[in-house]
Amino acid sequence: xxxxxxxxxxxxxxxxxxxxxxxxxxxxxxxxxxxxxxxxxxxxxxxxxxxxxxxxxxxxxxxxxxxxxxxxxxxxxxxxxxxxxxxxxxxxxxxxxxxxxxxxxxxxxxxxxxxxxxxxxxxxxxxxxxxxxxxxxxxxxxxxxxxxxxxxxxxxxxxxxxxxx
Amino acid sequence: xxxxxxxxxxxxxxxxxxxxxxxxxxxxxxxxxxxxxxxxxxxxxxxxxxxxxxxxxxxxxxxxxxxxxxxxxxxxxxxxxxxxxxxxxxxxxxxxxxxxxxxxxxxxxxxxxxxxxxxxxxxxxxxxxxxxxxxxxxxxxxxxxxxxxxxxxxxxxxxxxxxxxxxxxxxxxxxxxxxxxxxxx
Numbered sequence: 001x002x003x004x005x006x007x008x009x010x011x012x013x014x015x016x017x018x019x020x021x022x023x024x025x026x027x028x029x030x031x032x033x034x035x036x037x038x039x040x041x042x043x044x045x046x047x048x049x050x051x052x053x054x055x056x057x058x059x060x061x062x063x064x065x066x067x068x069x070x071x072x073x074x075x076x077x078x079x080x081x082x083x084x085x086x087x088x089x090x091x092x093x094x095x096x097x098x099x100x101x102x103x104x105x106x107x108x109x110x111x112x113x114x115x116x117x118x119x120x121x122x123x124x125x126x127x128x129x130x131x132x133x134x135x136x137x138x139x140x141x142x143x144x145x146x147x148x149x150x151x152x153x154x155x156x157x158x159x160x161x162x163x164x165x
Numbered sequence: 166x167x168x169x170x171x172x173x174x175x176x177x178x179x180x181x182x183x184x185x186x187x188x189x190x191x192x193x194x195x196x197x198x199x200x201x202x203x204x205x206x207x208x209x210x211x212x213x214x215x216x217x218x219x220x221x222x223x224x225x226x227x228x229x230x231x232x233x234x235x236x237x238x239x240x241x242x243x244x245x246x247x248x249x250x251x252x253x254x255x256x257x258x259x260x261x262x263x264x265x266x267x268x269x270x271x272x273x274x275x276x277x278x279x280x281x282x283x284x285x286x287x288x289x290x291x292x293x294x295x296x297x298x299x300x301x302x303x304x305x306x307x308x309x310x311x312x313x314x315x316x317x318x319x320x321x322x323x324x325x326x327x328x329x330x331x332x333x334x335x336x337x338x339x340x341x342x343x344x345x346x347x348x349x350x
């Protein structure tokens with residue numbers, strides 16, 4: 001199955017849900033509204049022809065300048081049967097970055113969603129245990145958000161003059 | 166006995182006299198049992214130091230102790246993330262006195278290149294360090310040099326030090342209690 005065929009199959013079935021689609025780095029990207037993601041992924045998994053049976057990755061991106069589209073949640077799906085990959089994106093506003101969990105579809109989504117919550121603060125509604133997974137428990141912010149410093153803020157030996165700042 | 170020439174001794178016909186301090190320190194320094202706390206590439210260099218090529222056992226250190234309770238020297242080799250910091254501190258607290266700490270490499274000493282929210286910026290923020298070994302990672306020769314410096318400290322440490330008020334104050338800075346059994350005497 002090629003990306004073109006996949007795109008046509010998806011357009012035929014979900015034309016009302018798909019906001020945008022494009023092909024980037026040899027993989028098809030589908031953008032959906034947050035409320036449609038769960039049903040879309042479930043349908044893709046249960047569809048016998050498409051059979052996207054494998055969840056490769058869940059991640060997020062922070063675009064601080066895009067108003068009400070600050071957070072993008074990305075799902076990478078893989079169909080072993082058709083040997084094709086698909087990326088599903090959904091944009092969330094910063095005021096309420098929440099989306100329905102897909103742990104009921106893929107068990108493997110559990111840790112991936114915890115990681116995305118840990119680093120970006122995305123709330124996955126219905127997740128059985130949405131707690132930090134990689135960072136220390138005492139951390140009180142989500143470090144991959146752009147408003148926070150990447151560097152450790154407790155160092156006193158770093159003089160800006162030595163770094164050309 | 167090993168390097169008796171390092172000590173101030175009185176040699177007589179068939180006997181040698183020295184102070185208890187120095188005899189104990191000599192014995193200690195020639196059988197330091199290390200606990201390797203290796204997390205990354207510095208740990209690989211430490212393994213090379215352990216191996217037959219560089220052979221740390223020449224200095225009475227072939228006995229790696231993977232339990233903190235039976236070790237004298239904590240060798241921290243590698244990046245310590247903030248999440249791992251309480252574990253490292255617990256390991257240090259579980260070691261029996263007297264104990265020493267060798268910080269191997271840039272990461273353990275200062276955070277190294279990982280100046281980031283998730284990495285501890287030097288283990289001396291949570292436990293006292295006796296000797297720092299620079300390098301990223303340091304070569305086995307450098308690690309051996311660090312170990313030699315530890316041996317020098319061990320050899321010249323007065324027996325009272327671990328019971329002193331200064332030592333209690335030092336550990337107090339790290340919110341660690343001195344665990345000598347006869348601490349209060």
